[in-house]
Amino acid sequence: MDIITILFYLVTSVIILSSMSLVILNNTVHAALLLVLIFFNSAILWLMLKAEFLAIVLVLVYVGAVLVLFLFVIMLLDIPIKKNISQKLYLLFSVTISIIMFAELYMVIFYHDFVASVPTSANSALEFNNTYEIGLSLFTNYIFSFEITAFILLVAIIAAIAINMTGRQRSLRQDPGKQILENKKSRLKIIKDEDL
Amino acid sequence: MSDFIFNNLDLFFVYFNELSTLPHTLMLITLIMVPLLVLVAYYTYAERKIIASMQGRLGPNVVGPKGLMQPFADGVKLFFKEIIIPTDSNKFLFLLAPVITFTVAFAAWAVIPFDSVMVLANINAGLLYILAMTSLGIYGIIIAGWASNSKYALLGAMRSASLIIAYEIAMGFSLVGVIMISGSLNLGDIVNIQKGTIFNWLWLPLFPLFIIYFIAGVAETNRAPFDVAEGESELVAGFHVEYSGMGFAVFFIAEYANMILISALTALLFFGGWLSPFSVDSLGSFEINDYLSHILLFFINDGIHWFIIKTFFFMFCFIWLRATFPRYRYDQIMRLGWKILIPITLIWIFVEMLLIYYKVEPWFA
Structure with a gap:
């Protein structure tokens, strides 16, 4: 037991406990904040595996961008906290899903040689540059899957915008071009006394 | 036993x-x-x-x-001053929000190199770490706005969040330009490739990106002219309206620490950090025997004092901007961020890519 092992158990127990309470909690905002905690601790796990690039990107992308949007939507919608929902149907589904997931994890961990399948030699070098290596393999060996992922994300963005573009415009919007072109003549009309 | x-x-x-x-x-x-x-x-x-x-x-x-x-x-x-906790507010989150803001504002300083050797954590992905930390600052604002149980605070938090998301993209893209030239995410390496005189610093080859970075930095810190999140004429004080005493003070300190951080980063990324604007060799050899020229030479050489001077200049710019410009309207800010700054950065990244590909001199190192 060295200090890294203690840290590992601390971090994993935080992850497990907060994922459990994430499912149980009624308050959606609290649940989203627990998800932030889980992501943060997962980033620490990755840091301990010397994957500093992935850890920082996890914090940057998931915590810094995706979950902010989650929280944003949850807070704007103001979902009422439900107290007594009938839980029998939920129970059935959740128990089934957890049994399946447990079985899968069990098979992966105990029937598959986990340690042997992890390559070890690469990151032992002292001057190993995580970011560089990931960039190299992303843009050489995995360039097609990388580009396809980017394309799918782009399609998703365009689809989201397209859905929102349909229908009439409900909000009043300022046209900045028109605003700039306004001058004194178009706004002010001087009426002399004798005209009245 | x-x-x-x-x-x-x-x-x-x-x-x-x-x-x-x-x-x-x-x-x-x-x-x-x-x-x-x-x-x-x-x-x-x-x-x-x-x-x-x-x-x-x-x-x-x-x-x-x-x-x-x-x-x-x-x-x-x-x-x-008395710390007042609003009725029906979420007490735990209400008290947690200033702590998050404060921690994140100071955590980013871990990777800032003050000198060629003076750095707390010299990590390879330093720039990414800073981006990650500054993007976390938004949580303090959102949580403060939500936990206060106040309409003004919530509106301020929402404004601030959408503003930060919009300008973070422009900021990230302008940093991509810096990474493309330097070929590294390490802040020390980024400064080291700017060696030479003032014309070797990155502000010259990346001038549009430098301007956009600074604008986005001002917006990220919620400072005037982008301070709609506070907007005292509409929202009283925005997300920290319900905070009193030390809670307010902590938000205040974090905001100023973030401003100093953005200034320091601008100095590091675009203005050569601790590097001197003159090259010592270009001054010619002059007699170094009396006391005064020793001091002069020390001042002209690279050192932490240049970093401090540069940072102070950008800190002054923050104040200058605040005293000069009126506040932007919310829709104007969104338009500026999404429709002007982000397209400019995208075009510049493309141009820079071509320049590097065809090995044009200052861009291709």
């Missing part, structure tokens, strides 16, 4: 060895934190003084000589 104790005693010493780097690191952290907090205190004073003289007023001049003790008087006042 005694075996157990002895074994654990051994373990204790093992931990002790591992922990022995802790006091060293803690001392370094203190060496960064304390000057930073003092700088924050005097930054507020400088802001009031500079804006006052720009508007033909005197500014704080009563507490201490020339009002120099004013920040501490303010601090003491805020410290002794």
Whole structure:
């Protein structure tokens, strides 16, 4: 037991406990904040595996961008906290899903040689540059899957915008071009006394 | 039993060895934190003084000589004020929000190199770490706005969040330009490729990106002219409307620390950090025997003083902007961020890519 092992158990127990309470909690905002905690601790796990690039990107992308949007939507919608929902149907589904997931994890961990399948030699070098290596393999060996992922994300963005573009415009919007072109003549009309 | 104790005693010493780097690191952290907090205190004073003289007023001049003790008087006042927690607010999150904001604002300083050797954590992905930390600052704002149980606070938080998301993209893209030239995410490496004179610094080849970075930095810190999140004429004070005493003070300190951070980053990424604007070789060889020229040579050479001077200049720019420009309207900010700044950065990244591909000199290192 060295200090890294203690840290590992601390971090994993935080992850497990907060994922459990994430499912149980009624308050959606609290649940989203627990998800932030889980992501943060997962980033620490990755840091301990010397994957500093992935850890920082996890914090940057998931915590810094995706979950902010989650929280944003949850807070704007103001979902009422439900107290007594009938839980029998939920129970059935959740128990089934957890049994399946447990079985899968069990098979992966105990029937598959986990340690042997992890390559070890690469990151032992002292001057190993995580970011560089990931960039190299992303843009050489995995360039097609990388580009396809980017394309799918782009399609998703365009689809989201397209859905929102349909229908009439409900909000009043300022046209900045028109605003700039306004001058004194178009706004002010001087009426002399004798005209009245 | 005694075996157990002895074994654990051994373990204790093992931990002790591992922990022995802790006091060293803690001392370094203190060496960064304390000057930073003092700088924050005097930054507020400088802001009031500079804006006052720009508007033909005197500014704080009563507490201490020339009002120099004013920040501490303010601090003491805020410290002794009652902390009021609004009814039906979420108490835990309400108290957690300032802590998050404060922690994140200071955590980013871990990777800032003050000098060629003076850096707390010289990590490879330093720039990414800073982006990650600045993007976390938004949580303090959102949580504060939500936990306050106040419409004004929630509206301010939402405005601030959408503003930060919009400008973070422009900021990230302008940093992509820096990464493309330097070929590294390490802040020390980025400074080192700018060696030479003032014309070798990255502000010249990346001028549009530098301007956009600074604008996005001003927006990220919620400063004027992008301070719709506070918008005192519409939202009272935005997300921190319900905070009193130390809670408010902590938000305040974090905001100023973030401004200093953005200034320091601008100095590092675009203005060569600790590098001197003159090249010592280009000055020719002059006699170095008297006391004065020694001092002169020390000043001209690279060093932390250049970094401080550059950072102070950008800190001044923040105040200058605040005293000069009126506040943007919310839709104008969104338009500027999404429709002007982001397309410019995208086009510039493309142009830079072509320049690097065809090996044009200042871009292709």
